Amino acid sequence: MHIERPRDLAEALAGFDSHPRATPLAGGTDLMVEVNLSHLRPETVVALRRVSELQTWDDRFVGAGVTYARLQAGPFPALAELARTVGSPQIRAAGTLGGNLGTASPAGDALPFLAALDAEVVVASHGGERTLRWDAFLVGPKRTALRPGELIVGVRLPDHIPARQAFGKVGVRQAMVIATVNCCVVRDEEGATRVAMGAVGPTVLRARAAEQLVSSTSRPSPSMLEEFQRLVSDEVVPITDHRATERYRRHAAGVLARRTLERCLAP
Amino acid sequence: MIVTLQVNGRSHAVEVAGWESLLWVLRERLGLRGAKDACLQGECGACSVVFDGELVCSCLVMAADAEGAEVTTVEGLGDAGGLHPVQQAFVDEGAVQCGYCTPGLAVATAHLLETHPDASLDELREALAGNLCRCTGYGAVLRAAVAAQRGGAEEAAP
Numbered sequence A: 001m002h003i004e005r006p007r008d009l010a011e012a013l014a015g016f017d018s019h020p021r022a023t024p025l026a027g028g029t030d031l032m033v034e035v036n037l038s039h040l041r042p043e044t045v046v047a048l049r050r051v052s053e054l055q056t057w058d059d060r061f062v063g064a065g066v067t068y069a070r071l072q073a074g075p076f077p078a079l080a081e082l083a084r085t086v087g088s089p090q091i092r093a094a095g096t097l098g099g100n101l102g103t104a105s106p107a108g109d110a111l112p113f114l115a116a117l118d119a120e121v122v123v124a125s126h127g128g129e130r131t132l133r134w135d136a137f138l139v140g141p142k143r144t145a146l147r148p149g150e151l152i153v154g155v156r157l158p159d160h161i162p163a164r165q166a167f168g169k170v171g172v173r174q175a176m177v178i179a180t181v182n183c184c185v186v187r188d189e190e191g192a193t194r195v196a197m198g199a200v201g202p203t204v205l206r207a208r209a210a211e212q213l214v215s216s217t218s219r220p221s222p223s224m225l226e227e228f229q230r231l232v233s234d235e236v237v238p239i240t241d242h243r244a245t246e247r248y249r250r251h252a253a254g255v256l257a258r259r260t261l262e263r264c265l266a267p
Numbered sequence B: 001m002i003v004t005l006q007v008n009g010r011s012h013a014v015e016v017a018g019w020e021s022l023l024w025v026l027r028e029r030l031g032l033r034g035a036k037d038a039c040l041q042g043e044c045g046a047c048s049v050v051f052d053g054e055l056v057c058s059c060l061v062m063a064a065d066a067e068g069a070e071v072t073t074v075e076g077l078g079d080a081g082g083l084h085p086v087q088q089a090f091v092d093e094g095a096v097q098c099g100y101c102t103p104g105l106a107v108a109t110a111h112l113l114e115t116h117p118d119a120s121l122d123e124l125r126e127a128l129a130g131n132l133c134r135c136t137g138y139g140a141v142l143r144a145a146v147a148a149q150r151g152g153a154e155e156a157a158p
């Protein structure tokens, strides 16, 4: 195996020039599991943890190399909340936002936040940069629009980020658990609401009918919240796997979305 | 390839293969068998070490990417003078049964008390959530963590 350990983005992208099929490595919390299980034997690795550009963030951009431990202390409430639910302290110290996007698991905990904000993924190759909205980047379970030689640089957030935002996760225990269902709700001062649901479809998805229902009113009534829950359960497309049945996930998705919305509505 | 890293304050240049984890290098190439290989999936924390100031699962660190890193394992906690206060507290409180989880828990506890000396009991629990123990039920482990914390606080007091 050959490894490149670039210090900046230009060096990292140049690494791909000489090794177009190289595997990017960030925190290793997904990739090394595959290596340890002998599912993966990369020939060339480009290790990204020293790349300074990927470590940067401000109030509109989060670099791909920012770890959950850092996000936990960051300025975005739902992002901080979801970061705290990821794995364990050891996983949060190593695992990154870019790695969550690169893996593109339907259950990735950072993804509902990005979907709820209509965030864009900034990717770069030696040829230049392009920007893809979350739903153009995440194209299927564990599938992204990333081309060989391209790196995720980070995530661009919209100019207006609603202050009311919350993340919710259902799993079999509190710590160290992959979501059975996860959810992010954001709601602006006019009431416009966005609801993103994870682990209940091939990629994270938006519950648009449910969003529309509660966006028109400043204070949804109890019966409207019931209807909201029902619409979310209708809109998700879960499967049965070792974590839960399709039926359980559909029900849990509605309940979780409703509770997460209620947290956004709290005074 | 050759990777140069510091382990417990000593510099090592080791030959590593591409698929090797830091855990493998510590155990099989440097003979430091404190960190345990139990799950190799980041789930159990028995392989916990401090890596450039962060508590991580060494089974998930690619050894080739550890170039230039500073690593502390359980072997680096105590010194010639004796056990680290956290290790002593584990002994005193009977927080060790089969012992498989102990090196990881000791490193995690010592790291927490160093970075958050005032951690509350809830924070201690959350901080140790990545270290599984099949034997103790965690009660004695938490008592040991609290005892080490008190000991540290008394030492720091004027």
Ligand SMILES: Cc1cc2nc3c(=O)[nH]c(=O)nc-3n(C[C@H](O)[C@H](O)[C@H](O)COP(=O)(O)OP(=O)(O)OC[C@H]3O[C@@H](n4cnc5c(N)ncnc54)[C@H](O)[C@@H]3O)c2cc1C
Binding pocket: A023, A024, A025, A026, A027, A028, A029, A030, A031, A032, A033, A048, A064, A065, A085, A086, A087, A088, A091, A094, A095, A096, A097, A098, A099, A100, A101, A102, A103, A107, A108, A109, A110, A146, A150, A151, A152, A153, A176, A177, A178, A179, B041, B042, B043
């Ligand atoms: C015990 C355990 C618990 C976990 N718990 C959770 C959880 O609760 N929630 C959750 O969502 N995930 C969880 N995970 C999965 C994992 O921690 C996350 O997906 C994490 O975000 C991966 O980030 P990483 O930096 O470790 O990625 P890596 O493992 O380094 O990389 C993951 C993938 O992304 C690619 N990649 C990484 N960075 C880039 C980049 N900049 N550009 C292009 N490609 C890139 C890699 O090539 C690889 O394919 C857990 C994993 C473990 C082992």
Ligand code: FES
Binding pocket: B036, B037, B038, B039, B040, B041, B042, B043, B044, B045, B046, B047, B048, B057, B058, B059, B060
């Ligand atoms: S062996 Fe590394 S976490 Fe279990």
Ligand code: FES
Binding pocket: B095, B096, B097, B098, B099, B100, B101, B102, B132, B133, B134, B135, B136
């Ligand atoms: S003492 Fe046996 S696993 Fe903890």
